[in-house]
Amino acid sequence: MIDQIIAKYQEAIFDTDKNAALKVVHDALENGISPRDIVFKVVVPSIEYMSASIAQDFGANLAQHFMTAQIASQVTEEMIALFTVPPTMIGKMVIGTSFGDFHGLGKKIVIGCLKAQMIDIIDLGLNVTAERFVDEAIDNDAQVIGISSMMLHTARGENGSVKVRELLIGRKLEKKIKIIVGGAPYKYNRDLYKIVKADAWAENGIAAGQVVKNLIAEIQS
Ligand code: B12
Known part of the structure; x- marks a missing residue:
């Protein structure tokens, strides 16, 4: 059946x-x-x-x-809402597009996939500043910040993941909050996530599920 x-x-x-x-x-x-x-x-x-x-x-x-x-x-x-035993959510993530980037479609797909994989998601929308990513992660007790960039300059730009990393270091949150990035530029340069100082990247929404779970497990271990 x-x-x-x-x-x-x-x-x-x-x-x-x-x-x-x-x-x-x-x-x-x-x-x-x-x-x-x-x-x-x-x-x-x-x-x-x-x-x-x-x-x-x-x-x-x-x-x-x-x-x-x-x-x-x-x-x-x-x-x-219909589960008899409440589902165990694996963890929480805030996600948005990087500052200056208004390409929201990839992010929406990732959100759909992650929700289906029991990851609690807070959507920060488009054009999100580095400060807002970090503030919202702290306010919502999120373990992961997800940054979507469809353009090379927003992926590499000084207001993107690189700045989020700086802020996390400044606030001594590096071990508590991880950064995952994704979007077209990362598919063409598979080391770009390291250049922008993220902890990880994923090629699509399905792959993102496992990577986010791994990041959350790393924090909890
Ligand atoms: C649709 C589109 C637009 C739409 C966006 C509509 C919207 N609401 O999203 C509009 C028309 C508004 C637009 C505008 C612009 N665009 Co545009 N756009 C595109 C286009 C055709 C598709 C992008 C898209 O939506 N892809 C679909 C999604 C599903 O992509 P995906 O990569 O498969 O997504 C998966 C992964 O990337 C991953 N993923 C995505 N995000 C994340 C996040 C995390 C955390 C993780 C883990 C994974 C992950 O999972 C997703 C789902 O499986 C691309 C060309 C292309 N073929 O890619 C150009 C493109 C991205 N745009 C481009 C440009 C230049 C622009 C403009 C500057 C054009 C202009 N002169 O005005 C503006 C910029 C606007 C801005 N400031 O953001 C360039 C960027 C070039 C570059 N080198 O960076 C591209 C590549 C076109 C080109 N070949 O020149 N654009």
Whole structure:
């Protein structure tokens, strides 16, 4: 039965048909599938499938990827409210685009993917200053700061990750708050994250889940 649900759900997200995807999920609930199974057996594997499809270029496109993440985020939030045992959130992250950068699509996809992987996310929006990244991380007890940059100059710029690192050092928070970066420039230079003094980077939203979990585990160890 779960295989049929997965197939129908994936068909709906390939068609970017949010209502159809939600109907599949609601029908599954009515047929006794648990909210937890919907998140972990249907939603998360479907995001992985969509990401793999894009990487292998066999038909999925950006709109589909975006819708997958949006639907995943909505379904996950709805299902979490129905969990009988409250879900253990793995940790908390603030995320935004770097100062001067108004490309928000990649960030939105990452948020959808991370929420589906039980990471509590606070979206700081676009054009976020280094000071705000750090202040919001402190105020929200976040262990991770996520910085999305789609342009080389905003990734490398003095108001981006480099400054966030400076502020963390200045406030002696380096061991408590980690920095993860992502966005197009990091795909072309895989060492760029080191140059901008981040702790890690990830190529896409799915990969980001594991990297964020590793960073949180590092802080807790
Ligand atoms: C759409 C777009 C726009 C839209 C943005 C709309 C919006 N609401 O987001 C608009 C039209 C506004 C725009 C404006 C501009 N743009 Co533009 N834009 C693009 C375009 C076509 C796509 C970017 C995008 O959304 N990608 C889709 C996402 C999904 O990308 P993705 O990389 O796959 O995302 C994944 C990963 O990167 C990763 N990820 C992303 N963020 C994060 C964060 C973390 C923490 C992690 C772990 C992972 C992660 O996960 C994502 C999901 O899996 C690119 C070209 C391209 N093909 O990339 C140019 C591009 C980025 N833009 C560019 C430029 C120059 C501009 C402008 C300066 C143009 C101008 N002269 O006005 C302005 C700048 C505006 C500003 N200050 O930000 C250049 C940048 C060049 C450079 N060397 O840096 C590009 C590369 C185009 C080009 N080839 O010249 N742009």
